[in-house]
Every structure is written in C-alpha cells, then in structure tokens.
Amino acid sequence: MLFMVRMDVHLPPEMPPNLAQEIKAREKAYSQSLQREGRWPHIWRVVGEYSNYSVFDVAGNDELHDLLSALPLFPYMDIHVTPLAHHPSDIN
Amino acid sequence: MLFMVRMDVHLPPEMPPNLAQEIKAREKAYSQSLQREGRWPHIWRVVGEYSNYSVFDVAGNDELHDLLSALPLFPYMDIHVTPLAHHPSDIN
Amino acid sequence: MLFMVRMDVHLPPEMPPNLAQEIKAREKAYSQSLQREGRWPHIWRVVGEYSNYSVFDVAGNDELHDLLSALPLFPYMDIHVTPLAHHPSDIN
Amino acid sequence: MLFMVRMDVHLPPEMPPNLAQEIKAREKAYSQSLQREGRWPHIWRVVGEYSNYSVFDVAGNDELHDLLSALPLFPYMDIHVTPLAHHPSDIN
Amino acid sequence: MLFMVRMDVHLPPEMPPNLAQEIKAREKAYSQSLQREGRWPHIWRVVGEYSNYSVFDVAGNDELHDLLSALPLFPYMDIHVTPLAHHPSDIN
Amino acid sequence: MLFMVRMDVHLPPEMPPNLAQEIKAREKAYSQSLQREGRWPHIWRVVGEYSNYSVFDVAGNDELHDLLSALPLFPYMDIHVTPLAHHPSDIN
Amino acid sequence: MLFMVRMDVHLPPEMPPNLAQEIKAREKAYSQSLQREGRWPHIWRVVGEYSNYSVFDVAGNDELHDLLSALPLFPYMDIHVTPLAHHPSDIN
Amino acid sequence: MLFMVRMDVHLPPEMPPNLAQEIKAREKAYSQSLQREGRWPHIWRVVGEYSNYSVFDVAGNDELHDLLSALPLFPYMDIHVTPLAHHPSDIN
Amino acid sequence: MLFMVRMDVHLPPEMPPNLAQEIKAREKAYSQSLQREGRWPHIWRVVGEYSNYSVFDVAGNDELHDLLSALPLFPYMDIHVTPLAHHPSDIN
Amino acid sequence: MLFMVRMDVHLPPEMPPNLAQEIKAREKAYSQSLQREGRWPHIWRVVGEYSNYSVFDVAGNDELHDLLSALPLFPYMDIHVTPLAHHPSDIN
Numbered sequence: 001m002l003f004m005v006r007m008d009v010h011l012p013p014e015m016p017p018n019l020a021q022e023i024k025a026r027e028k029a030y031s032q033s034l035q036r037e038g039r040w041p042h043i044w045r046v047v048g049e050y051s052n053y054s055v056f057d058v059a060g061n062d063e064l065h066d067l068l069s070a071l072p073l074f075p076y077m078d079i080h081v082t083p084l085a086h087h088p089s090d091i092n
Numbered sequence: 093m094l095f096m097v098r099m100d101v102h103l104p105p106e107m108p109p110n111l112a113q114e115i116k117a118r119e120k121a122y123s124q125s126l127q128r129e130g131r132w133p134h135i136w137r138v139v140g141e142y143s144n145y146s147v148f149d150v151a152g153n154d155e156l157h158d159l160l161s162a163l164p165l166f167p168y169m170d171i172h173v174t175p176l177a178h179h180p181s182d183i184n
Numbered sequence: 185m186l187f188m189v190r191m192d193v194h195l196p197p198e199m200p201p202n203l204a205q206e207i208k209a210r211e212k213a214y215s216q217s218l219q220r221e222g223r224w225p226h227i228w229r230v231v232g233e234y235s236n237y238s239v240f241d242v243a244g245n246d247e248l249h250d251l252l253s254a255l256p257l258f259p260y261m262d263i264h265v266t267p268l269a270h271h272p273s274d275i276n
Numbered sequence: 277m278l279f280m281v282r283m284d285v286h287l288p289p290e291m292p293p294n295l296a297q298e299i300k301a302r303e304k305a306y307s308q309s310l311q312r313e314g315r316w317p318h319i320w321r322v323v324g325e326y327s328n329y330s331v332f333d334v335a336g337n338d339e340l341h342d343l344l345s346a347l348p349l350f351p352y353m354d355i356h357v358t359p360l361a362h363h364p365s366d367i368n
Numbered sequence: 369m370l371f372m373v374r375m376d377v378h379l380p381p382e383m384p385p386n387l388a389q390e391i392k393a394r395e396k397a398y399s400q401s402l403q404r405e406g407r408w409p410h411i412w413r414v415v416g417e418y419s420n421y422s423v424f425d426v427a428g429n430d431e432l433h434d435l436l437s438a439l440p441l442f443p444y445m446d447i448h449v450t451p452l453a454h455h456p457s458d459i460n
Numbered sequence: 461m462l463f464m465v466r467m468d469v470h471l472p473p474e475m476p477p478n479l480a481q482e483i484k485a486r487e488k489a490y491s492q493s494l495q496r497e498g499r500w501p502h503i504w505r506v507v508g509e510y511s512n513y514s515v516f517d518v519a520g521n522d523e524l525h526d527l528l529s530a531l532p533l534f535p536y537m538d539i540h541v542t543p544l545a546h547h548p549s550d551i552n
Numbered sequence: 553m554l555f556m557v558r559m560d561v562h563l564p565p566e567m568p569p570n571l572a573q574e575i576k577a578r579e580k581a582y583s584q585s586l587q588r589e590g591r592w593p594h595i596w597r598v599v600g601e602y603s604n605y606s607v608f609d610v611a612g613n614d615e616l617h618d619l620l621s622a623l624p625l626f627p628y629m630d631i632h633v634t635p636l637a638h639h640p641s642d643i644n
Numbered sequence: 645m646l647f648m649v650r651m652d653v654h655l656p657p658e659m660p661p662n663l664a665q666e667i668k669a670r671e672k673a674y675s676q677s678l679q680r681e682g683r684w685p686h687i688w689r690v691v692g693e694y695s696n697y698s699v700f701d702v703a704g705n706d707e708l709h710d711l712l713s714a715l716p717l718f719p720y721m722d723i724h725v726t727p728l729a730h731h732p733s734d735i736n
Numbered sequence: 737m738l739f740m741v742r743m744d745v746h747l748p749p750e751m752p753p754n755l756a757q758e759i760k761a762r763e764k765a766y767s768q769s770l771q772r773e774g775r776w777p778h779i780w781r782v783v784g785e786y787s788n789y790s791v792f793d794v795a796g797n798d799e800l801h802d803l804l805s806a807l808p809l810f811p812y813m814d815i816h817v818t819p820l821a822h823h824p825s826d827i828n
Numbered sequence: 829m830l831f832m833v834r835m836d837v838h839l840p841p842e843m844p845p846n847l848a849q850e851i852k853a854r855e856k857a858y859s860q861s862l863q864r865e866g867r868w869p870h871i872w873r874v875v876g877e878y879s880n881y882s883v884f885d886v887a888g889n890d891e892l893h894d895l896l897s898a899l900p901l902f903p904y905m906d907i908h909v910t911p912l913a914h915h916p917s918d919i920n
Contacts, residue, residue, distance in 0.1 A: 001244045002136060003267070004145050005324060012289050013840050013903065031181040042134075042147075044094060044176035047889050048833060048896040048907040052179055053096050055134075060185045060244065061323050065269035068324040075289065079324040083187070083267050084136035085249035087144055089123040093888045095911070097692060104657050105196050105259065139245050140189060140252040140263040152829045152888065153691050157913035160692040167657065171692040175831070175911050177893035186320060188329050197380050197443065215365040226318075226331075228278060228360035231429050232373060232436040232447040236363055237280050239318075268320035271328055273307040277428045279451070281508060288473050336369045336428065337507050341453035344508040351473065355508040359371070359451050361433035370504060372513050381564050381627065399549040410502075410515075412462060412544035415613050416557060416620040416631040420547055421464050423502075452504035455512055457491040461612045463635070465784060472749050520553045520612065521783050525637035528784040535749065539784040543555070543635050545617035554780060556789050565656050565719065583825040594778075594791075596738060596820035599705050600649060600712040600723040604823055605740050607778075636780035639788055641767040645796045646872060647819070648881050675917040686870075686883075688830060688912035696915055697832050699870075704737045704796065709821035727739070727819050728872035729801035731880055733859040741876060748841050797875050804876040811841065815876040 001057070002084040003064055007077045008051045026072040034067060055084075093149070094176040095156055099169045100143045118164040126159060147176075185241070186268040187248055191261045192235045210256040218251060239268075277333070278360040279340055283353045284327045302348040310343060331360075369425070370452040371432055375445045376419045394440040402435060423452075461517070462544040463524055467537045468511045486532040494527060515544075553609070554636040555616055559629045560603045578624040586619060607636075645701070646728040647708055651721045652695045670716040678711060699728075737793070738820040739800055743813045744787045762808040770803060791820075829885070830912040831892055835905045836879045854900040862895060883912075 011020055034040040042055040058064045068079060103112055126132040134147040150156045160171060195204055218224040226239040242248045252263060287296055310316040318331040334340045344355060379388055402408040410423040426432045436447060471480055494500040502515040518524045528539055563572055586592040594607040610616045620631060655664055678684040686699040702708045712723055747756055770776040778791040794800045804815060839848055862868035870883040886892045896907055 001246075003245075003323075004136065004138075011903075013843075015289075028181045032183050035181075035183045043179045043182050044096065045179040045893055047175040047177050047831075047893045048909040050897075053174070053176065061187075061267040062185075062269045064267070065321055065323045069326075075287075081267055081324040082145070083139040083245040083248070083265055084145065085139050085246045087135045087137040089120045089127075090135050091124050091127045093890075095691075095889075103259075105199075107657075137249055139187075139249045140265040142253075153831075153911040154829075154913045156911070157689055157691045161694075167655075173692040173911055175889040175892070175909055177890045188320065195443075197383075212365045216367050219365075219367045227363045227366050228280065229363040229433055230280075231359040231361050231371075231433045232449040234437075237358070237360065266329070267323040268329065269323050271319045271321040273304045273311075274319050275308050275311045277430075279429075279507075291473075337371075337451040338369075338453045340451070341505055341507045345510075351471075357451055357508040359429040359432070359449055361430045372504065379627075381567075396549045400551050403549075403551045411547045411550050412464065413547040413617055414464075415543040415545050415555075415617045416633040418621075421542070421544065450513070451507040452513065453507050455503045455505040457488045457495075458503050459492050459495045461614075463613075463783075475749075521555075521635040522553075522637045524635070525781055525783045529786075535747075541635055541784040543613040543616070543633055545614045556780065563719075565659075580825045584827050587825075587827045595823045595826050596740065597709055597823040599647075599709045599819040599821050600725040602713075605818070605820065634789070635783040636789065637783050639779045639781040641764045641771075642779050643768050643771045645798075647797075648872065648874075672917045676919050679917075679919045687915045687918050688832065689915040690832075691911040691913050697910070697912065705739075705819040706737075706821045708819070725819055726881070727797040727800070727817055727875040728881065729798045729875050731871045731873040733856045733863075734871050735860050735863045739875075751841075801873055801875045805878075811839075817876040 001060060003056045003058070004082040004084055005054045005056055005068070006046075006051065006080045006082075007054065007071075007073075008049070008079075009073055009077050010050075011076050023072045023076075030070070030072060039063075039067065093152060095148045095150070096174040096176055097146045097148055097160070098138075098143065098172050098174075099146065099165075100141070100171075101165055101169050102142075103168050115164045115168075122162070122164060131155075131159065185244060187240045187242070188266040188268055189238045189240055189252070190230075190235065190264045190266075191238065191255075191257075192233070192263075193257055193261050194234075195260050207256045207260075214254070214256060223247075223251065277336060279332045279334070280358040280360055281330045281332055281344070282322075282327065282356045282358075283330065283347075283349075284325070284355075285349055285353050286326075287352050299348045299352075306346070306348060315339075315343065369428060371424045371426070372450040372452055373422045373424055373436070374414075374419065374448045374450075375422065375439075375441075376417070376447075377441055377445050378418075379444050391440045391444075398438070398440060407431075407435065461520060463516045463518070464542040464544055465514045465516055465528070466506075466511065466540045466542075467514065467531075467533075468509070468539075469533055469537050470510075471536050483532045483536075490530070490532060499523075499527065553612060555608045555610070556634040556636055557606045557608055557620070558598075558603065558632045558634075559606065559623075559625075560601070560631075561625055561629050562602075563628050575624045575628075582622070582624060591619065645704060647700045647702070648726040648728055649698045649700055649712070650690075650695065650724045650726075651698065651715075651717075652693070652723075653717055653721050654694075655720050667716045667720075674714070674716060683707075683711065737796060739792045739794070740818040740820055741790045741792055741804070742782075742787065742816045742818075743790065743807075743809075744785070744815075745809055745813050746786075747812050759808045759812075766806070766808060775799075775803065829888060831884045831886070832910040832912055833882045833884055833896070834874075834879065834908045834910075835882065835899075835901075836877070836907075837901055837905050838878075839904050851900045851904075858898070858900060867891075867895065 031040060031043065039056060039058055040054060041057050044053050046052060056064055068074065123132060123135065131148060131150055132146060133149050136145050138144060148156055160166065215224060215227065223240060223242055224238060225241050228237050230236060240248055252258065307316060307319065315332060315334055316330060317333050320329050322328060332340055344350065399408060399411065407424060407426055408422060409425050412421050414420060424432055436442065491500060491503065499516060499518055500514060501517050504513050506512060516524055528534065583592060583595065591608060591610055592606060593609050596605050598604060608616055610619065620626065675684060675687065683700060683702055684698060685701050688697050690696060700708055702711065712718065767776060767779065775792060775794055776790060777793050780789050782788060792800055804810065859868060859871065867884060867886055868882060869885050872881050874880060884892055896902065
C-alpha cells in the first residue's frame with residue numbers, strides 16, 4: 001500500500017553541529033535500510049528546500065506510523081501523509 | 093529531470109456526460125502514451141479526491157509545460173509543479 | 185485499517201430539488217449499507233454545516249478510494265482523508 | 277454530547293527528556309482514566325504526526341473545557357474542537 | 369450552553385429579487401422567534417459584510433444543528449460554530 | 461459601540477510560573493473592573509483553547525485600543541477586533 | 553473615528569455591460585458625495601487589481617455599515633474593515 | 645522602476661472559443677507592443693499553469709495600473725504586484 | 737507616488753525593557769522626521785494590535801525600501817507594501 | 829533553464845552581529861560569483877522586506893539545488909522555487 005509523504009526539516013539553529021551531524025547520519029542509515037527492504041521505494045529532494053517527497057510501501061497505517069515516528073529527525077520535522085491508490089490510467 | 097506534479101480536476105457540473113467521457117478517454121490515452129515513452133513514470137490517485145500525484149521525467153521546464161498544457165483536462169485542472177533533485181540518502 | 189474522512193457537500197443551487205432528493209436518498213442507502221457491513225463504523229454531522237466527519241474501516245487505500253468515489257454525492261463533495269494509527273494511550 | 281477534538285503536540289526541543297517523559301506518563305494515565313469513564317471514547321494517532329483525533333462524550337461545553345485544560349500536555353498543544361451532531365444516515 | 373456562530377451569506381447574483389426578499393423575510397421571522405424564546409440571545413452585524421456573529425443558548429449540539437439547518441438562508445451561508453465555556457474572569 | 465474581540469494567549473514556556481500567575485491575577489482584576497464598568501459586557505472561553513471571545517462596549521476606536529493595549533497579557537496575545545453594528549433582525 | 557476599508561470588486565462575467573456601467577456610475581456619484589461630506593476622506597486604487605483601500609471618517613460602527621451596505625457595488629464586493637486609532641508617533 | 649507581477653488567467657469555461665481566441669490575440673499584440681517599448685522587459689510562463697511572472701519597468705504606480713488594467717485579459721485575471729528595489733548584491 | 741504599508745511589530749519577549757524603550761524612541765523620532773518631510777503622510781494604529789497602517793509618499797521603490805529598511809524596528813517587523821494609484825472616483 | 833526563486837531571510841535575533849555580518853559578506857561574494865557566471869541573471873529586493881526575487885539559469889534541477897543549498901544564508905531562509913518556461917508572447 002503506497003503513501004506519499006512530505007517531510008520538512010527544521011533543525012533549531014542553536015543545535016550543536018556535531019549533534020546535527022550525528023542525527024543526520026543515523027537518519028541516512030535508517031532511510032537506506034528501509035529503502036533496501038523496499039518499504040521506502042522513492043525519496044526526492046525538493047529543490048531549494050530542506051525537504052523531501054517520499055513514497056512508502058507498507059502493509060498499512062500502523063506500520064507507516066511506526067516507521068515515520070522512528071526517524072531520528074522525527075522530532076524536528078513537519079510530516080504530511082497522503083494515502084495513494086491505483087490510478088485507472090496507470091499502465092503498470 | 094524529475095518533477096512532482098499534483099493535479100486536481102474540477103469538471104463543471106453542467107458539462108454534458110458524454111463530453112466529459114470523451115475528454116477523459118483522450119486524457120487516458122494521452123497519459124498512457126507518455127507513460128510508455130517513460131516521460132510520465134508515476135501516476136497515483138489521491139484517495140478520496142479527483143486528483144493525482146504524478147512524477148514526470150523530462151529534459152526540462154519547457155518540455156514539461158508543453159506536456160501539461162496539452163492534457164485534454166488541462167482547462168479543468170489546478171496543477172502545481174515541484175522540481176525534484178537527487179536526495180543524498182537515495183540508494184539508487 | 186482506520187481512516188478519518190471529512191466530507192463537505194456543495195450542491196449547486198440550480199440543481200432541481202427532486203434530483204437533489206434522489207441523490208441524497210441513494211447516498212443514504214449506500215452509506216447505511218456500508219455501515220451495516222462494518223466498513224463505515226462512524227458518521228457524525230458537523231454542527232451548523234452540510235458536512236460530516238466519518239471513520240472508515242477498510243483493508244487498504246484502494247478499497248477506501250473505491251468506496252468514496254462511488255458515493256452518489258462524490259461529484260459534489262470536498263473530501264479529505266487522514267490515515268489513523270493505534271494510539272499508545274488507547275485502552276482498547 | 278459528542279465533540280471531535282484534534283490535538284497537535286509541540287514540545288519545546290530544549291525540554292529535559294525526563295521532564296517530557298514525566299508529563300507524557302501523566303497524560304497517558306489521565307487519558308486512560310477518562311477513557312475508562314466513557315468520556316473519551318475514541319483516540320487515534322494521526323499517521324506521521326505527533327497528533328491525535330479524539331472523540332469526547334461529555335455533558336456539555338464547560339465539562340469539555342475542564343477536561344481538556346487539565347491535560348498535562350495542554351500548555352504544549354494546539355487543540356481544535358468541533359461539535360458533532362447525530363447524522364441522519366447513522367444507523368445507530 | 370453557549371455557542372458562538374459566524375454566518376456569511378452568499379446569495380447567488382442570479383436569484384430573482386422577490387425570491388431573495390421572501391427568503392430574507394422568513395429568515396427574519398424565524399430568527400426573531402428564536403430570539404424571543406431565548407435560544408438566540410445575541411445577533412450582531414459584521415460591519416461592511418453580509419455576515420453576523422451570533423450567540424446561541426441551547427441544550428446541546430443536536431438542538432443547535434437543528435436550529436441552524438432550519439434557517440431559510442442555510443443553503444446560502446457559510447456557518448462556523450465555536451463552543452463557548454464559562455470564563456474564569458467572568459463576573460456573572 | 462460594540463466590538464467583537466478574539467484573544468489568543470501565548471505565554472512563553474520559559475516564563476517563571478510565579479510571574480505568569482502574577483500577570484494573570486492582574487489581568488483578571490483589570491478585566492473584572494472593566495466588566496463592572498460595563499465596558500466589557502461579555503467574555504467567553506473558547507472550549508479547548510487558551511483564548512476568549514469578548515464583546516466590548518466603548519465610545520470608539522481610540523478608547524478600545526487604550527483598553528486592549530493596557531491588558532497585562534497584551535504582549536503575549538494575538539488580538540483580532542471586528543466592529544459590530546445593529547442587526548436588522550435583532551429584537552432588542 | 554477612522555476605519556481602513558479594503559474593497560475587492562467581482563462583477564459576474566455574464567453581467568450586461570450597460571448594467572455594469574450604470575452601477576459603476578451610481579457608485580462613483582455616491583462615493584464622491586461621501587467624499588465631499590468628509591466621510592470618505594481617502595480612496596486609492598490597488599495597483600493591478602479591481603480593488604481599493606479607503607479611509608472612512610464616521611461617528612461609529614452603525615454609520616459605517618449603513619454607508620458601506622448602501623454602495624451600489626456592495627453585492628459584488630468583498631469588504632474588510634479594520635478599525636484605526638491614533639498612533640502615538642503621529643505628529644498631527 | 646521595476647515591479648514583479650504575477651498573473652493567473654481564469655477564462656470562464658462557457659466562453660465561446662472564438663471570443664477567447666480573439667481576446668488572447670489582442671492580449672498578445674498588446675503585450676508585445678509593451679515589450680518593444682521596454683516597459684514589459686520580462687515575461688515567463690509558470691510551468692503547468694495558465695499564469696505568468698512578469699517584470700514591468702515603468703515611471704510609477706499610476707502608469708503600471710494603467711498598463712495592467714488595459715490588458716484585454718484583465719477582467720479574467722488575478723493579478724498581484726510586488727514593488728522591487730535594487731538589491732545590494734546585484735552586480736549590475 | 738503612494739504606497740500602503742502595513743507593519744506588525746514582534747519584539748522578542750526576552751528583550752531587555754530599556755533596550756526596547758531605546759529602539760522605540762529612535763523609531764518615533766525617525767518616523768516623525770519623515771512625517772515632517774511629507775514622506776510619511778499617514779500613520780494609524782490598528783486597534784488591538786501592535787501594528788500600523790501607513791501611507792508613504794516617495795519618488796519610487798528604491799527610496800521606499802531605503803526608508804523602511806532604516807526603521808529602528810525593521811528587524812522586528814513584518815512589513816507588507818501595496819502600491820497605490822489614483823482612483824477614478826477620487827475627487828482630489 | 830530558468831527558475832523563479834523567492835528567498836525570505838530570517839536571522840535569529842540572538843545571532844551575534846559580527847557573525848551575521850560575516851555570513852552576509854560570504855553570501856554577497858557567492859551571489860556575485862554566480863551572477864558573473866551567468867547562472868544567477870537577476871536579483872531584486874522585495875520592497876520593505878528582507879527578501880528577494882531571483883531568476884536562476886541552470887542546466888537543471890540538481891544544479892539549482894546544489895547552488896541554493898550552498899548559500900551561506902541557506903539555513904536561515906525560506907526558499908520557494910517556481911520553474912519557468914518560454915511564454916508564447918515573449919518577443920525574445
């Protein structure tokens with residue numbers, strides 16, 4: 001089941017740089033692990049913003065919330081989830 | 093080059109049903125032709141809305157505008173385009 | 185899987201009253217049939233508005249879109265869907 | 277009398293983690309006590325957000341405000357209340 | 369139980385003037401009947417707009433929805449309801 | 461002359477509790493003094509929010525601004541003022 | 553007493569041109585009569601829009617609503633009123 | 645003096661196609677005449693929308709309003725004007 | 737050339753009071769000097785808000801930006817500028 | 829390929845002035861270097877705001893994101909990017 005997810009990151013300006021780096025490193029590792037499992041099939045940077053559009057492929061709402069709330073950057077992000085369905089014009 | 097495109101369709105309620113059907117049939121054929129060419133790699137229905145999120149893969153802004161403004165439903169849609177870049181966490 | 189759905193109805197003022205009545209009657213029958221099946225467990229009127237908050241219980245996104253887009257009032261509604269997950273404080 | 281309540285939690289990033297844990301523990305206990313009394317019949321997590329949709333069943337507006345303003349997280353939440361009425365299509 | 373209600377009237381410009389007058393006359397009679405019963409204790413015009421702020425005093429949400437949806441202008445209004453509670457600084 | 465005033469209070473989370481209490485006590489005393497003078501005839505709590513809807517009865521705009529800007533909570537509030545006129549359906 | 557008023561005009565595209573001209577002519581005459589009386593001391597066009605910012609000088613809210621609701625273009629305008637007070641830096 | 649102008653075109657769907665074509669032809673001729681005079685130095689299509697961002701170079705506000713309100717599409721456009729100043733980093 | 741300018745002041749709550757007073761004193765002196773020169777002909781307080789509507793009369797956009805960005809409160813204000821033109825109904 | 833970019837700068841009020849100056853100096857040098865290369869052909873100040881409208885001319889989305897995210901002020905700006913296409917009325 002697919003979901004479109006937009007994430008906007010807002011790190012507090014007073015966060016120590018090495019803490020920020022450490023969180024981002026964990027975020028990247030976690031994201032790539034989910035990508036490899038096929039549960040996070042797409043991630044794109046929004047041009048000019050510290051934001052991404054992502055597509056998640058999960059069994060359902062609870063799994064998606066568990067994945068998102070475990071993101072190391074979760075406390076610093078605005079996240080908006082849009083459920084997706086098959087489009088009748090989709091050739092796949 | 094990738095772009096996220098959200099389209100929201102607003103057909104006027106007084107449009108004759110057979111005209112609406114004819115426009116939608118042309119829209120579907122046109123969309124599937126672009127999908128087969130690889131220029132419209134993803135199209136998803138937004139659950140509960142007459143809307144879609146789509147990803148386009150084109151050579152640039154002018155090509156994208158030409159594709160979108162040629163959509164048979166173009167006069168009846170609100171379209172918003174977001175340019176996408178490679179995300180540093182993307183494993184692909 | 186649960187979803188919160190808000191529906192706002194906008195019937196065009198020029199719609200003939202008997203057509204409006206006929207659509208509303210079909211909407212009610214359809215809604216009650218889904219309620220009896222357990223797929224539409226809650227529907228509440230928003231006080232002062234021609235709107236409702238509803239909870240749907242479905243197998244996934246595609247089923248929910250199929251249910252919503254088949255509503256007789258679908259062409260006359262703004263619908264917004266929010267996916268819901270189990271809350272850690274929920275005693276059920 | 278039913279009310280739909282949306283709560284969005286915004287803990288200040290500089291709050292000490294043990295203080296945050298203590299407030300959340302009191303919030304959970306308080307919520308579950310109200311659930312057991314039947315005054316907070318539904319609580320759902322909004323997927324991807326530190327937010328919930330809840331339904332309250334109270335005698336009236338004053339009781340609802342007393343319950344909500346006594347939430348341990350009240351100073352850290354945006355709360356929006358929508359009064360609900362019986363829907364004519366509701367089979368219950 | 370008190371509720372603040374804002375009503376914004378949007379009559380379609382093509383409505384025949386005598387129909388508009390007839391609806392407004394029924395609206396006024398209905399409003400004044402509710403005022404006399406004490407269920408609509410305040411109604412104020414918003415300066416410069418075809419709108420009002422009103423306070424309703426009713427037994428609960430269902431009664432309020434019944435009153436509002438029976439307004440002759442109901443199909444032509446945007447209505448927003450805010451539940452009110454006693455304020456701790458109120459001297460009454 | 462009547463004005464509808466909505467006030468939303470935002471105390472900074474780092475304000476010392478006794479300072480907050482002292483400001484709120486002065487706010488309450490000031491509000492009640494204006495209520496007794498008849499210049500602040502109505503104050504209602506918005507359910508679930510640290511906010512109020514109030515009606516002021518003053519000689520004019522300058523007097524209203526003087527009253528509002530002297531509120532002890534003024535530096536911590538978003539205030540929005542709507543001028544009110546007599547409504548033609550008002551029976552008073 | 554001064555009020556800032558923004559007016560945005562939306563004439564329906566299907567209005568016959570001579571009717572539009574007749575309404576605009578009455579609007580202009582009415583506006584100029586109020587200007588000569590000193591009750592509408594300022595009127596400015598918003599560049600690029602069929603809109604104006606105006607300042608009214610009236611005895612109070614009721615007079616202002618009477619003036620505005622008598623505008624020939626009133627049924628075709630969105631109007632927003634902001635009450636103004638003396639500014640402490642004003643040298644007049 | 646430079647101004648950024650965004651124009652969004654909304655032709656009514658019931659406008660006869662030849663009337664729309666005639667208006668667009670006049671719009672194009674008028675725009676190109678102003679471009680040749682140097683008063684409309686930039687015009688860009690917003691990708692995916694019937695909209696443009698334009699830069700105007702005029703002697704002042706009155707001239708700009710005269711130019712914009714004379715556009716053949718003026719009655720069918722939402723226009724927003726932003727005054728521009730020299731930027732201290734501009735190398736020109 | 738005239739411009740409508742709305743300014744909303746947001747002083748950080750932690751600013752030392754004497755610093756705030758010193759900035760406001762410089763702001764007042766600067767404003768009054770521009771008023772005396774005729775470049776800031778109107779300034780009005782928005783009732784209930786730490787905000788003003790002002791009219792500036794300047795030679796052009798660059799002069800206006802220079803004036804506004806030199807305001808002592810500039811770093812603490814949201815400022816929005818609307819260019820104004822002569823209104824055809826204006827009797828002056 | 830052209831893009832319209834709006835940048836709004838929000839420096840935290842507690843940033844030491846010499847740090848702010850140092851960042852702004854690097855921003856200016858970086859901007860001017862891109863201007864000289866032809867990749868940042870236009871930059872205009874928005875009158876009254878710490879903001880700019882800019883036009884970028886780049887090979888594509890990835891290049892634009894690399895340029896923007898390398899801005900020294902990037903962590904302190906809200907940036908919004910709009911892709912631009914050739915306009916059919918453009919005489920160039």
